[in-house]
Amino acid sequence: MDLGAPELLIILLIALLIFGSNKLPKLARSLGQASREFKAGTAEGWMEDHVVTPPPAKPAVEPPGNSAQSTGEPEGAEPGPHVG
Numbered sequence: 001m002d003l004g005a006p007e008l009l010i011i012l013l014i015a016l017l018i019f020g021s022n023k024l025p026k027l028a029r030s031l032g033q034a035s036r037e038f039k040a041g042t043a044e045g046w047m048e049d050h051v052v053t054p055p056p057a058k059p060a061v062e063p064p065g066n067s068a069q070s071t072g073e074p075e076g077a078e079p080g081p082h083v084g
Helices: 005-050
Strands: none
């Protein structure tokens, strides 16, 4: 459904009759402002959706060794004989 020049002219005349010549510029201005705010809001939402956030940093991994956590013995305990 395309709106050509004759259809737009008819719509403009009907709006002029309904709102009057004093209110029509104010109405057009408010429609333009609403359109700009809508475009700005959709652009902002698009930017938030497409911003790439870096993945969280991986925790530091302790190298295997003779730490108390790796042997299962409490800290400060002397290593005992291991059955294996």
